Amino acid sequence: MEFAFPWPGSQGEWLAFGAAVATSLLGLWHFIALLFTHFPNALAVRAQAAGLQFGAGAVAVLMAQPLVYLAIGAGWAATVLIKIIAMARHGRADGITLLSLILALVLAVLPLGYVFGML
Numbered sequence: 743m744e745f746a747f748p749w750p751g752s753q754g755e756w757l758a759f760g761a762a763v764a765t766s767l768l769g770l771w772h773f774i775a776l777l778f779t780h781f782p783n784a785l786a787v788r789a790q791a792a793g794l795q796f797g798a799g800a801v802a803v804l805m806a807q808p809l810v811y812l813a814i815g816a817g818w819a820a821t822v823l824i825k826i827i828a829m830a831r832h833g834r835a836d837g838i839t840l841l842s843l844i845l846a847l848v849l850a851v852l853p854l855g856y857v858f859g860m861l
Contacts, residue, residue, distance in 0.1 A: 748806035754861030758811045759803065761852035765814055766799025802853075811853040818850035 750756040772792035779785060798817065802810045825843045829835045835843075855861035 748804075750806065754856040754859075755806070757861055758814075758853040758856035759806065761818075761849045762799050762802035762811065762814055764799070764849060765818070766796050766803060769793065769796030769799055772796075808857050812857045815850050815852070815854035815857060818846050819854065821846045822850055 750759045769792050773796060776785060776788055776792060798814055802814050822843060825846060829839060
């Protein structure tokens, strides 16, 4: 049995594919950042989040299925909602928080737009 890499076939699928690659790279970056972290209480939570991001992004890249893109988009949409709730709860939004909110929003819109036929 031969494995053929599934290249995207449309512009919308390329955007969803790019969001999956970005998700996987962010997970890998968070994993590498764990090597330099000196907070033992936060290591388990950060390792779990990094592994989930990397794994979900890698599966989306390798499988190229709409439901996997839906899972990636829903995960990023939940991240956006939680970030907004956290900003409202703490009463502040600094530059890095707003930048990460915008990044999460873009990474949510791209796969969801493809899955629901808007891209």
